[in-house]
Amino acid sequence: MKRVVPVNSKPQLAAFIDFPHELYKDDPCYVPELFIAQRDLLTPGKHPFHEHSKLQLFLAYDKDKIVGRIAAILNNNHNKFNEAEDGFFGFYDAVNDGEINALLFQEAEKWLREQKVKTIIGPVNFSTNETCGLLIAGYDSPPFAMMTYNKEYYESLVDQAGFRKKVDLVAYRFGEDGYDDKSVRLKEALIARLKNKGITLRTVNKKNFDEEVVKIREVYNSAWDRNLGFVPMTDKEFDYLAKDMKMILDTDFCMVAEKDGKVIGFSLAIPDINQLLITIRKGRLLPFGLFKLLFGLKKINGIRVLALGVLDGYRKLGIEACFYALIIEAYRRKKYKRAEASWILENNDLMNTALQHIKGVPYKRYRIFEKAL
Structure with missing residues (x-):
């Protein structure tokens, strides 16, 4: 039955x-x-x-x-x-x-x-x-x-x-060398131009993590407000997510752009923790899964570019290109082998074009469905 x-x-x-x-x-x-x-x-x-x-x-x-x-x-x-x-x-x-x-x-x-x-x-x-x-x-x-x-x-x-x-929704793949590093070559000039406009870029300070989360949350809830089906996260929801992220966060891949002390953009790439989770039977951390996580982080050789957003009014100034350059530099320095940028709405022409310009390869596609009730 x-x-x-x-x-x-x-x-x-x-x-x-x-x-x-x-x-x-x-x-x-x-x-x-x-x-x-x-x-x-x-x-x-x-x-x-x-x-x-x-x-x-x-x-x-x-x-x-x-x-x-x-x-x-x-x-x-x-x-x-x-x-x-x-x-x-x-x-x-x-x-x-x-x-x-x-x-x-x-x-x-x-x-x-x-x-x-x-x-x-x-x-x-x-x-x-x-x-x-x-x-x-x-x-x-x-x-x-x-x-x-x-x-x-x-x-x-x-x-x-x-x-x-x-x-x-589209996911883009990057290999060890399969990306365009034009943004890296132009990085110093772009940073100088931004500095002249009073805009600076820096990595997130983990020692003041709670304060950083508050600043980033404001950008997150504003930068994506036109995306399909977006809903701002409550303070508690964002804090819950940030607490989980902190455990695997590499600050070399988490950056903010500021003007006059206000965060106006941020980017986040996270280690591909799935390389470890795939080895943990039935998702149980005990008795041995916890050790796989604790001692396996250094073996991860991939990252996922999870979020990159800039407040309206500050876009197309070069902030996005600088974020990409800094991510690529850290990717090289840490000898990562692969990366994914995901996910991108299929009709987000700005982001899709930008990723294709740095030789991102669309390799996975996801669909959201709907039905009238």
Whole structure:
């Protein structure tokens, strides 16, 4: 008997988090999420998302075996900021079974209709500030840190459920030497020109990390306000993310631009922690996973350029080019072998052109879908 049930207990939540491990057990590109991080993310009282919004998790069974999962998500802050009536689906995984897939989406859509939303969008794990997008091209390599991965048949299953494309997101690849270093050659001249305008660039000061976070948060919540589906992060949400980032942060890859003491832009690249997570069985840090993380950071040879934003009014002055130059210099100095810039909206012509100019190769594509309810 095939059925879908709501998740209402800790054992069910654990089963929800663990289901992908069985589904992807023979897939060399699968990277397990850390159990403790997923548990806190999905538990009211643990993650600040739950202070303003809500979700319902569902598990699909075929007889007594778990064969799928999905989350129905109501992000009230998203709807308020975008003046929308949207719901989301996320944390979606399923076997290649049309009936199971239909049952999962039926339950998620039913719950969202009860919340009075008009559209369902996804996959989005809370908002575009977290992991989002269904991989539709580029299955031959593991995802970089904080990027999604899924089976090839997922696109067909989502199509069968009546969804249509909303927008695609693009990831760019860079090899050890496969990039244009023009920005590096021009860096000193660009920095001098910016200095004449009263703009300086520096790395983030970890000793004053809390103060830095406050300054960067203001830029983050302003620089992306025109992006598709963006919703500003609350102070608690940004602090929660920053606390996680601090554990792996390399300040050589985290920079800010300032004018008159005010942060007007920042860039962030993070070590590809997935190179370690892929070795941690079922995302459990104990008994040995913690040691793999602590002693494995120095072995990471890749970075993901996660964010690069400049406030409106200061764009196209050369700040972005300087950020790229500083990232490339640190990349060379630390002898990294590969990098990814992700994700970029397919219609963000400014960023796509800039990445192509420095010889970025678009190699993975993700899709966000939508459906009227």
